[in-house]
Amino acid sequence: MHFDLNYSAILPQIIIGVTLFISATIDAFSSARKWPVGIITLFGIGAGISSAVYLWGSNIVSFSQMVSLDEFSLLLFITVMIAGFITVLVSLKYVDDMEPDGGHFYLLLLSSLLGMMFLVSATNLIVIVLGLELMSLSIYPLVGFTRDRQISLEGAMKYLILGAIATAFLLYGIALIYSVLGTTNLYTIARILSTAQHMTGNLVMMAGVAFILIGFSFKVALVPFHAWTPDAYQGAPAPITGFMAAAVKAASFGAIIKVVIIVLQSFHVPVAEALWWLSAVTMFTGNIIAVMQKNVKRMLAYSSIAHAGYVVVGLVSGTAFGMSSAVFYLLSYTFTITGSFAIITYLEKNDGTGSELSDFSGLAKEHPILSLIMAVFMLSLAGIPPTAGFMAKLYVFSAAIKSGYIGLAIFGILTSVISLYYYLRIVYAMYFEESEGRTDTPVPAGIAAGVFIALWGVIQLGILPSDIMNFAMQSIQSLIH
Amino acid sequence: MELNIVRYILIFPLLGFLVNGLVGKRLGNKAVGWIANSAVFISFALVVYIFIQLLSMAPGSRLITDTVYTWINSGSLTIDFKLMIDPLTIVMLLVVTGVGFLIHIYSIGYMHGDRSYSRFFAYLNLFMFSMLLLVLSSNIVLMFVGWEGVGLCSYLLIGFWYEKDSAANAGKKAFITNRVGDYGFLLGLFLLASAFASKGILTLDFTTMAAHISLISPQILTIVGILLFVGATGKSAQLPLYVWLPDAMEGPTPVSALIHAATMVTAGVYMIARMNFLYVLAPEALEVVAIVGGLTALYAATIGLVQNDIKRVLAYSTISQLGYMFVGVGVGAFSAGIFHLMTHAFFKALLFLGAGSVIHALSGEQDMRKMGGLKNKIPVTHAVFLAAALAISGIPGLSGFFSKDSILAAAYASGHTVIWLLGFITALLTAFYIFRLIYMTFYGESRLDKHAAEHVHESPKVMTVPLIILAVLSVIGGYIGVPQLLGNLVGWHNSDIFVNFLAPVFRTMPKHEMPVSTESWLMIGSIAMAILGVFFAWYVYIKSKMRPAEHAAESLPGVYRLLLNKYYVDEVYNAIIIKPLLWMSENFLWKIFDVRVVDGTVNGSAQVTQWASTKLRKIQTGDFQVYVMLFLIGVISVLAYFVLR
Amino acid sequence: MLLSTITLSDYLVLSGLLFSIGVFGVLTRKNAIAVLMGIELMLNAANINLVAFSKFIDTGLNGQIFALFSIVIAAAEVAVALAIVISIYKTTRTIDLDKEDTLKG
Numbered sequence A: 001m002h003f004d005l006n007y008s009a010i011l012p013q014i015i016i017g018v019t020l021f022i023s024a025t026i027d028a029f030s031s032a033r034k035w036p037v038g039i040i041t042l043f044g045i046g047a048g049i050s051s052a053v054y055l056w057g058s059n060i061v062s063f064s065q066m067v068s069l070d071e072f073s074l075l076l077f078i079t080v081m082i083a084g085f086i087t088v089l090v091s092l093k094y095v096d097d098m099e100p101d102g103g104h105f106y107l108l109l110l111s112s113l114l115g116m117m118f119l120v121s122a123t124n125l126i127v128i129v130l131g132l133e134l135m136s137l138s139i140y141p142l143v144g145f146t147r148d149r150q151i152s153l154e155g156a157m158k159y160l161i162l163g164a165i166a167t168a169f170l171l172y173g174i175a176l177i178y179s180v181l182g183t184t185n186l187y188t189i190a191r192i193l194s195t196a197q198h199m200t201g202n203l204v205m206m207a208g209v210a211f212i213l214i215g216f217s218f219k220v221a222l223v224p225f226h227a228w229t230p231d232a233y234q235g236a237p238a239p240i241t242g243f244m245a246a247a248v249k250a251a252s253f254g255a256i257i258k259v260v261i262i263v264l265q266s267f268h269v270p271v272a273e274a275l276w277w278l279s280a281v282t283m284f285t286g287n288i289i290a291v292m293q294k295n296v297k298r299m300l301a302y303s304s305i306a307h308a309g310y311v312v313v314g315l316v317s318g319t320a321f322g323m324s325s326a327v328f329y330l331l332s333y334t335f336t337i338t339g340s341f342a343i344i345t346y347l348e349k350n351d352g353t354g355s356e357l358s359d360f361s362g363l364a365k366e367h368p369i370l371s372l373i374m375a376v377f378m379l380s381l382a383g384i385p386p387t388a389g390f391m392a393k394l395y396v397f398s399a400a401i402k403s404g405y406i407g408l409a410i411f412g413i414l415t416s417v418i419s420l421y422y423y424l425r426i427v428y429a430m431y432f433e434e435s436e437g438r439t440d441t442p443v444p445a446g447i448a449a450g451v452f453i454a455l456w457g458v459i460q461l462g463i464l465p466s467d468i469m470n471f472a473m474q475s476i477q478s479l480i481h
Numbered sequence B: 001m002e003l004n005i006v007r008y009i010l011i012f013p014l015l016g017f018l019v020n021g022l023v024g025k026r027l028g029n030k031a032v033g034w035i036a037n038s039a040v041f042i043s044f045a046l047v048v049y050i051f052i053q054l055l056s057m058a059p060g061s062r063l064i065t066d067t068v069y070t071w072i073n074s075g076s077l078t079i080d081f082k083l084m085i086d087p088l089t090i091v092m093l094l095v096v097t098g099v100g101f102l103i104h105i106y107s108i109g110y111m112h113g114d115r116s117y118s119r120f121f122a123y124l125n126l127f128m129f130s131m132l133l134l135v136l137s138s139n140i141v142l143m144f145v146g147w148e149g150v151g152l153c154s155y156l157l158i159g160f161w162y163e164k165d166s167a168a169n170a171g172k173k174a175f176i177t178n179r180v181g182d183y184g185f186l187l188g189l190f191l192l193a194s195a196f197a198s199k200g201i202l203t204l205d206f207t208t209m210a211a212h213i214s215l216i217s218p219q220i221l222t223i224v225g226i227l228l229f230v231g232a233t234g235k236s237a238q239l240p241l242y243v244w245l246p247d248a249m250e251g252p253t254p255v256s257a258l259i260h261a262a263t264m265v266t267a268g269v270y271m272i273a274r275m276n277f278l279y280v281l282a283p284e285a286l287e288v289v290a291i292v293g294g295l296t297a298l299y300a301a302t303i304g305l306v307q308n309d310i311k312r313v314l315a316y317s318t319i320s321q322l323g324y325m326f327v328g329v330g331v332g333a334f335s336a337g338i339f340h341l342m343t344h345a346f347f348k349a350l351l352f353l354g355a356g357s358v359i360h361a362l363s364g365e366q367d368m369r370k371m372g373g374l375k376n377k378i379p380v381t382h383a384v385f386l387a388a389a390l391a392i393s394g395i396p397g398l399s400g401f402f403s404k405d406s407i408l409a410a411a412y413a414s415g416h417t418v419i420w421l422l423g424f425i426t427a428l429l430t431a432f433y434i435f436r437l438i439y440m441t442f443y444g445e446s447r448l449d450k451h452a453a454e455h456v457h458e459s460p461k462v463m464t465v466p467l468i469i470l471a472v473l474s475v476i477g478g479y480i481g482v483p484q485l486l487g488n489l490v491g492w493h494n495s496d497i498f499v500n501f502l503a504p505v506f507r508t509m510p511k512h513e514m515p516v517s518t519e520s521w522l523m524i525g526s527i528a529m530a531i532l533g534v535f536f537a538w539y540v541y542i543k544s545k546m547r548p549a550e551h552a553a554e555s556l557p558g559v560y561r562l563l564l565n566k567y568y569v570d571e572v573y574n575a576i577i578i579k580p581l582l583w584m585s586e587n588f589l590w591k592i593f594d595v596r597v598v599d600g601t602v603n604g605s606a607q608v609t610q611w612a613s614t615k616l617r618k619i620q621t622g623d624f625q626v627y628v629m630l631f632l633i634g635v636i637s638v639l640a641y642f643v644l645r
Numbered sequence C: 001m002l003l004s005t006i007t008l009s010d011y012l013v014l015s016g017l018l019f020s021i022g023v024f025g026v027l028t029r030k031n032a033i034a035v036l037m038g039i040e041l042m043l044n045a046a047n048i049n050l051v052a053f054s055k056f057i058d059t060g061l062n063g064q065i066f067a068l069f070s071i072v073i074a075a076a077e078v079a080v081a082l083a084i085v086i087s088i089y090k091t092t093r094t095i096d097l098d099k100e101d102t103l104k105g
Helices: A006-031 A033-056 A071-094 A102-120 A125-143 A150-181 A186-196 A203-220 A228-235 A238-263 A265-291 A296-316 A320-349 A370-380 A388-402 A404-434 A445-463 A465-477 B008-025 B028-054 B085-110 B119-135 B141-160 B165-200 B206-215 B219-234 B244-250 B252-262 B265-275 B276-280 B283-304 B312-329 B334-361 B381-393 B399-415 B417-442 B450-455 B459-482 B484-487 B499-507 B514-544 B550-552 B558-564 B570-619 B624-644 C008-028 C032-056 C063-090
Strands: A060-062 A065-070 B064-073 B080-086
Touching: A006 A033, A006 A060, A006 A065, A006 A071, A006 A102, A033 A071, A033 A102, A060 B514, A065 A071, A065 A102, A065 B064, A065 C008, A071 A238, A071 A320, A071 A370, A071 A445, A071 A465, A102 A238, A125 A150, A125 A238, A125 B028, A125 B381, A125 B499, A125 B550, A125 C063, A150 A203, A150 A228, A150 B312, A150 B624, A150 C008, A150 C032, A150 C063, A186 A265, A203 A265, A203 B624, A228 A238, A228 A296, A238 A265, A238 A296, A238 A320, A238 A465, A265 A296, A265 A404, A265 B570, A265 B624, A296 A320, A296 A388, A296 A404, A320 A388, A320 A445, A370 A388, A370 A404, A370 A445, A370 B008, A370 B514, A388 A404, A388 A445, A388 A465, A388 B165, A404 B165, A404 B570, A445 A465, A465 B064, B008 B028, B008 B064, B008 B080, B008 B119, B028 B085, B028 B119, B064 B141, B080 B085, B080 B119, B080 B141, B085 B119, B085 B252, B085 B265, B085 B334, B085 B459, B085 B499, B119 B141, B119 B252, B119 B265, B141 B165, B141 B219, B141 B244, B141 B265, B141 B484, B165 B206, B165 B219, B165 B244, B206 B276, B219 B265, B219 B276, B219 B283, B244 B252, B252 B265, B252 B312, B252 B484, B265 B276, B265 B312, B265 B334, B276 B283, B283 B312, B283 B417, B312 B334, B312 B399, B312 B417, B334 B381, B334 B399, B334 B459, B381 B399, B381 B417, B381 B459, B381 B514, B399 B417, B399 B459, B399 B514, B417 B514, B459 B499, B484 B514, B624 C008, C008 C032, C032 C063
Parallel strands: none
Antiparallel strands: A060 A065, B064 B080
16 A cells, blocks of 8 residues: 655645634744734635635545545635635734634634535545534534633533434434445546446445434534524524535535445436435424524524525536536525624624514615615525526526426425515615614624625626636536546 | 627626616715616627628527527426517517616616615616516526516515615515516426427427427427416516516506516516417417406406506506407417517606606606696696607507507407407596596696795706607607508508518417408507596596596585586586496495405415414423423324334 | 354344434433433444444454544543533433423424
8 A cells, every 4th residue: 555645636725724723832932912813714714715716626536545636626715715715804803802812713614614614625434524523523612712702612512412412313314325335435436336236236235324324414404404594593602603604514515425425326226215304394494483583593594594505406417517506506505694694793792682583674774785785695596686596596597407406496486475574574674674772883894705705706607607607517527527 | 690799788788787786875876877778788788789680680580699608407307597589579678678778767866865866876777677687588587587586676666665665665566476476487488398398308498498388288288388478477576476566666657668568567468478389379278368368358448547656647547558458369369469668668657757857846746636837847748748648548649559459450350349349348447547647747837835836846857858758759659560461552562570570480370360341440549448438537637627437436426416517418427338337436336446456465375375374383381391291293194104004 | 162153143233222222212211311321322333333244244354443533432422411411400400301391492
């Protein structure tokens, strides 16, 4: 066995890792003010994004086929790092107002990013589990970051317990597949499966695939594996909720595309049928329950459940176009949801209140620009042109229709009509209700910057989607070989 | 011909929206008004310039395009951000920017003193942008962007005075009802896209689609046609999705005139005319359009008979007139439908703005029972109102006569006798309800309350001048489409300029020739209906000073009183003809069918959703062990599915 | 001598039992520590599988290496969990998880 150690295969990870190290050092020696750590983190993530852009087009498999750097992983790197970048920007003031150990916020965020990047670039099930756990174990403390707030801790605890159970199922599934194929290397698995016959008749193998699907379904919050989502999203600090909805989802879907859809291709028929049902139930439940929510974070939590269902619509077909549309959806959702939560972060007070629907009343009077942008984000979530959300839905639904899943597409469009009801309630509150005495603080520069980056993305993807869609197509092509 | 100035028609209203929306508050009202008005005026001037260009081209090749960039390019689908102007587009553009500009001017006066002045004009400009995008787009996806945009603006403008609960609710209702229609539109769009994609055509350009439409099977075309029409019933307020339009009158009156009478609500008619190449090959779908249009025309007109709110009469009238337009396009007479769209834009905008002027004069009063005798107090408003009323009634020589007559003639000629009859009866009712409105508002004795009576005043010039211009258009606008039958009388060859101008755009249905005598009798018949309607209204409201609508509303033991009444003949006439009709329309069509059934369905679906939401969220108990249970149920189902299948 | 009489299926039965006991523990226990113990059992059941397969099927050591990693993961998970449990105890003076049901609906 030879060891190929091509470090450029993990260059973006190295950059994030080094940033983590530097930030930790500065955090340990700095005083109560934590903004320098945040700035270093910002620069680190910025460098990470640049490196990913710079490496675009390369295709390196290294470390004994443990990780691969291809356009697929690069595009998802960029997606999760954009989510991280906006989140850090938005959190600068929030963290500064917190108790002395606020600097850990950035460290945990960086390590979760590192986990996500290994998760999407992994080509071995061991690395996938490691990446997934590094991501999750950094997110749990972030959810419970405000340690004096009971609901924050409650959300974190529920997330952790259910997350650990999901991990156990994932591990069990991997063990079962390993028992049949004798390897955890994705390339080898794909090769064996492409020649093997009647694999769908092998019950152990089928159970293994089912467990793996369940493990990932938990991370992207498909119904009925979603129960943790509203509680964790509501309990977490607002910037973290946005980060979870965007990045955790994107990275986990990356793993689903790679492992479940591409490597386990010979199980496409049962997987597609299962995904069909999961998607339909998820779109329905998420959108319906969101209708009666009074807390905006919780409402958007249910909405994020529903959005996972829409991404799955793109995956059901299993075609390259379908997967590309799912990747496009993830990127568009990343911009929209981090932007929305940036605005919620502005409204959320330090004691965790401020994210009720009534807190949005009359916002348009005091902050016309901020409200207009929030309205654009809501329209994007609802899938109304000319926003990113519309293009994303157009792509996933046309992918489904092209592969003959017309019923699912019709059902999806129907649920998106329902979803409009609750997105509009936020717009309605901002524009058509009187405010109830809000203390008017100026919008912090970090939040403003984050909101504008997100807005740019939403408009860019809505008005000029072709280029991004082409990148998404390339990324999927780089994966199929 | 490629002409890059076309895009500027869109850009100026967008700029107006951005400037007024973002910094309008700081600019002051005067500047806001100037910015919004000049943005629309520049667009109008550009449209006129392009119109002249278009006229200078050969009739068969009148097409100007402007490709801005490639919008969607994803291997399976190529959609350009491309604008297109052909004769159909230019007619719509002239109507939208022309009438739109007049209404913008009027709004300066009408909204004077409103505290959200800049917000109003920002929304109005955004609406203009969306509407122009809808009209200009060269493919159906881009059209859908405009389609959604006008819906959004309509929602924002109906709920403009959101301090009133009714206004805010009306806005929501409009948006949700429209989404139901849009759902149909989207399904049709997807179906059409996949049908074309399966034939290897990867773009949804109108011209490309028109060239290859015959590749697709008629069954699919019929389904697509009906689905797209479902979208049109939402946007253009047809049965059964019309419910939002009467409520939409909660918005400021210029909005009712611009969006809910002249432009946005006609988008459905425009869409069907634009997709004529598809509908010609899907006669069943076209049949549905015609039937729904005819039924809506009659249905809404009967409800219009008993309304007491001046704007609500006009709202039902709009629904009814839109029904006429759908009859026009539905029987394959696309240019007749568009012709009526244009004349209707003139006289209905005028009626709404005139109503606005009345409301303005009476310090906000909208109930016609508290009006009367205003003829001499607001003479200009009265004069223009009368012109519009004569036009909509179909009195010969005014615009409405020509357009309505060409629709009815086409319906009869193509063998749709029943639909023709619906339209024919509607003509009578139209004349009746509009003159009922005139008589109750401007004639008879004054029923104003004291406070209002003291303040009655004619509107300022900035409001009356647009009214006068629209009145002139309502009177003469029809002469560009004089039926050949009448043209021959005065030796005018090719008198139907409008039809000839639009002819290259439309695929023709098999032509039905009608003997000249039949056509003449039809025309005389509809003239008789119009005059009869005006006469009835005069007889009932001026001559005998009856209030049949009000009586019908309150009296069931009316039979007893009827016997005591000395106007025996009048009362019998009243009881046998008018009263049952009014009673039917008020108590059944309006109160039961309109409010309970149709409204109820819309509200009901919202309630069902909320009920489901309340029940479903009970699963989320907060106890983590319930979550684990839920998780395990999922595990068992997925596992069982994989292992047992 | 003794080892040779233990077959692969014995390991699988053991791991299946452990997994089920773990699930049962999570479902029935209210105490946070007991719930975490249940989760540990589930994770270790998977580890037993991995090691057993590695011994009986794979020629390499993939499964055993995997098991090592997964033990580390389980340890890290418990460390984070205990930190959260301590914080919960500080705010609510209890570690009964069924008392933690503020977030619902």
